[in-house]
Amino acid sequence: GQNIDQPTEMTATEGAIVQINCTYQTSGFNGLFWYQQHAGEAPTFLSYNVLDGLEEKGRFSSFLSRSKGYSYLLLKELQMKDSASYLCAVSLGNYGQNFVFGPGTRLSVLP
Amino acid sequence: GAGVSQSPRYKVAKRGQDVALRCDPISGHVSLFWYQQALGQGPEFLTYFQNEAQLDKSGLPSDRFFAERPEGSVSTLKIQRTQQEDSAVYLCASSPNTEAFFGQGTRLTVV
Numbered sequence: 001g002q003n004i005d006q007p008t009e010m011t012a013t014e015g016a017i018v019q020i021n022c023t024y025q026t027s028g029f030n031g032l033f034w035y036q037q038h039a040g041e042a043p044t045f046l047s048y049n050v051l052d053g054l055e056e057k058g059r060f061s062s063f064l065s066r067s068k069g070y071s072y073l074l075l076k077e078l079q080m081k082d083s084a085s086y087l088c089a090v091s092l093g094n095y096g097q098n099f100v101f102g103p104g105t106r107l108s109v110l111p
Numbered sequence: 112g113a114g115v116s117q118s119p120r121y122k123v124a125k126r127g128q129d130v131a132l133r134c135d136p137i138s139g140h141v142s143l144f145w146y147q148q149a150l151g152q153g154p155e156f157l158t159y160f161q162n163e164a165q166l167d168k169s170g171l172p173s174d175r176f177f178a179e180r181p182e183g184s185v186s187t188l189k190i191q192r193t194q195q196e197d198s199a200v201y202l203c204a205s206s207p208n209t210e211a212f213f214g215q216g217t218r219l220t221v222v
Binding site for chain 2: 004031033035040041042043044045048087089098099100101102103104106
């Protein structure tokens with residue numbers, strides 16, 4: 001089966017840095033994705049890692065270690081609008097982007 | 112429009128009623144996915160289309176669920192004889208290659 005774990009909830013302060021971890025055990029791997037989802041809205045793409053290492057994109061960075069089945073999403077200079085759920089997803093690579101999603105981490109940014 | 116469009120946004124169905132959920136993907140996107148998202152959970156894969164061909168329907172929870180994409184663009188997810196456990200948000204996503212673009216979903220409530 002497929003298994004993706006991430007913390008259910010996290011809280012951080014505006015202006016701080018937060019790291020959201022994700023571990024995975026899947027039958028295939030064609031990349032690890034992070035999506036942001038505000039309540040009642042569509043998930044929106046944040047980052048994609050297929051090789052080990054760090055990918056930086058403005059205030060957001062994502063890290064991947066394939067040998068450890070581990071990724072994290074790093075959010076810097078937190079803003080109130082960053083309060084959302086963050087979904088870790090593994091593409092199984094059978095075709096296109098057949099994702100297995102984690103349960104999501106609900107991040108609350110406090111003033 | 113520029114994004115993935117789903118309709119209706121909200122649907123209330125009486126138990127036993129049939130429902131049809133529509134997805135208009137981004138024009139030109141070959142891949143189309145349906146996901147089911149329960150409250151507070153990550154999306155779960157239902158089915159995948161490449162153009163008009165349904166290449167994977169392994170995630171459909173029962174034979175009451177049926178999806179089609181007859182002309183390789185608009186897709187419809189049909190649920191027959193709805194049950195309370197079908198209550199969820201149904202997300203559609205389309206993809207040209209790496210990134211998947213999600214619609215806002217249809218929130219189905221079965222009463």
